[in-house]
Amino acid sequence: MSSRRRHERGSPSKSPAGAADLWALSWTEASGAQPLTGLDALKKAYTDKSARFWIDLVSPDADLLDALTKLLGLHPLVTEDILERNQRAKIEQTGDALHLVMFALEYQGEVVPHELDIVLGPRYLLTAHDTGIDLRGATVLRRDPGTHLADGPDFVLWMVTDWLVDQYFPVFDKLGDEIDELEVQVVRKPGTWVVERLFTLRRDLLEIRHAVNPQREIFNQLTNRDLGLIRPERIVYFRDVYDHLIRLTDELDSYRELVSTTLDIYLSQINNNLSEIMKRLTGVTVILATIGAIGGIFGMSEAGAAFNFTESWGFWLVTLVAIFLALLVGLYFRRRGWI
Numbered sequence: 001m002s003s004r005r006r007h008e009r010g011s012p013s014k015s016p017a018g019a020a021d022l023w024a025l026s027w028t029e030a031s032g033a034q035p036l037t038g039l040d041a042l043k044k045a046y047t048d049k050s051a052r053f054w055i056d057l058v059s060p061d062a063d064l065l066d067a068l069t070k071l072l073g074l075h076p077l078v079t080e081d082i083l084e085r086n087q088r089a090k091i092e093q094t095g096d097a098l099h100l101v102m103f104a105l106e107y108q109g110e111v112v113p114h115e116l117d118i119v120l121g122p123r124y125l126l127t128a129h130d131t132g133i134d135l136r137g138a139t140v141l142r143r144d145p146g147t148h149l150a151d152g153p154d155f156v157l158w159m160v161t162d163w164l165v166d167q168y169f170p171v172f173d174k175l176g177d178e179i180d181e182l183e184v185q186v187v188r189k190p191g192t193w194v195v196e197r198l199f200t201l202r203r204d205l206l207e208i209r210h211a212v213n214p215q216r217e218i219f220n221q222l223t224n225r226d227l228g229l230i231r232p233e234r235i236v237y238f239r240d241v242y243d244h245l246i247r248l249t250d251e252l253d254s255y256r257e258l259v260s261t262t263l264d265i266y267l268s269q270i271n272n273n274l275s276e277i278m279k280r281l282t283g284v285t286v287i288l289a290t291i292g293a294i295g296g297i298f299g300m301s302e303a304g305a306a307f308n309f310t311e312s313w314g315f316w317l318v319t320l321v322a323i324f325l326a327l328l329v330g331l332y333f334r335r336r337g338w339i
Contacts, residue, residue, distance in 0.1 A: 021058035023136060026051045027149040039067055044072060050068050052149050054156050056135055057082075061196055072121060073097075082117045082128045089214035091221050097121045098229050100157075100218055103140060104133045104164055107171045111204040118157065120229050138163050145270045154230050158237045161219075165244050168212065171189040172251055174245035175204065175333050179258050184203040185242065190269045198263050212252065216245050290325050 002327070024036040036042050045051055062083055069079045075094040081087050083146045087101045100118040114132035127135055148156050176296065181233055186194050191228065219242035221227070223235050230238070 022055070022064060023061075024053055024055045025059075025149060027054050028052075029322065033147075033149060039064065042313055043071060049123075052153055052198060054149055054153070055124060055126045057126070057128040058106050059130055060079070064222065071281055072119075072124060072126065074119065074126075075099075084117075085115050085119075085130070087115060089211060089218060092217040093227060093318050094230075098227060100161075100216055102161065102218070104129075105171045105208065105211065106132055108173050110200060111171065111175075111207050113207060118160065120153055122229065123153065125156045135160065135163075150233075152231065153236075157230075158234060158241070162237070162241050165215075165241050165248070168248055171208075172248065172255075175253075175255060176339075179255060179262065183258070183262050183265075186266045190266050195263070196268055198259055198266065201259050202256075202263075204271070205252060205259065208252060209256075212245065213249055217243065219220065219245060221326060283312055288326075288328050290322070 007137075022039055022042070024035075024042045026036055026042075026048075026049045027032055030049060032078070034045070038044055042053070042055065044051065055068070058066075060068075060082065065079045065083055068074065069076065073095070078092075078094060078097065080097045081099070081101070089103060090099075091103050092099045096122040100120070102116045102118065104114045104116055106114060112132070112209045114130055116133055117128040119128075121127075148159050159278065178197075181196060182197060182201075219238055222230060222238045223242055
């Protein structure tokens with residue numbers, strides 16, 4: 001993966017660049033929603049067995065993940081996957097926790113994916129990501145998140161995944177607009193920059209395909225398997241997200257076909273332009289060959305005396321005939337559209 005693909009955008013988080021950042025929200029029926037800052041506050045609140053939690057990590061380090069593994073009872077393989085951050089989209093159930101890997105897409109002239117690890121437990125939802133994802137700043141999640149948590153961690157899971165998939169649509173719209181513009185330019189003014197951009201778009205669409213397509217299987221399992229952590233009345237919500245992914249993958253296939261078709265049109269335009277150039281060169285060659293043939297047949301060894309018209313009238317006659325025939329051939333090719 002290129003360095004551009006690994007680019008991380010700045011975050012509004014107050015933590016220093018590269019430092020692990022933990023934010024949590026707890027909810028109990030008695031006290032409602034309470035924001036928690038730091039691991040110690042989370043440990044204290046977690047002792048309340050009736051509390052529900054949403055824990056959000058930004059660029060977590062090994063020490064923080066080890067502490068959360070002990071506190072939440074995470075499987076070591078889940079912790080390892082979160083720390084490595086080099087996974088494909090997937091869903092796995094380990095013990096009483098459900099681990100999902102999804103991707104956010106960012107468009108900066110090219111598509112940049114950001115991995116989001118989600119762990120759903122009986123009492124908590126854990127999200128871990130880099131600074132390129134701002135879950136806490138998302139409008140739908142920032143608006144009274146305590147109410148979402150009151151409906152259960154599985155409801156917060158739906159809110160997070162629904163927001164994440166909805167962010168794909170603006171990226172797809174930008175790619176669609178760029179493909180439309182390239183389709184116009186490839187006919188009006190084809191050039192090397194067009195084909196370079198087309199190849200970049202093909203890489204972007206391949207990157208999106210690797211990120212988005214496997215997520216269909218995630219929601220297929222969420223809506224068709226009895227996972228225990230998803231309440232039956234929540235299934236219809238996840239099915240809606242699944243429908244959005246189906247639509248996006250259909251659009252993705254259409255975009256890939258459009259890019260391939262546009263590239264074929266570009267190659268056809270280049271071949272047509274080359275044919276036009278070859279026709280013009282052929283016309284010029286025939287004209288010059290006509291003059292050369294006449295000069296070779298009659299000979300021009302007396303050309304030095306040609307300026308004396310009374311003694312070299314034959315030279316001028318042959319020259320005029322050659323010019324006349326050249327103009328006639330030129331007129332013929334002009335009518336044919338070759339020159």
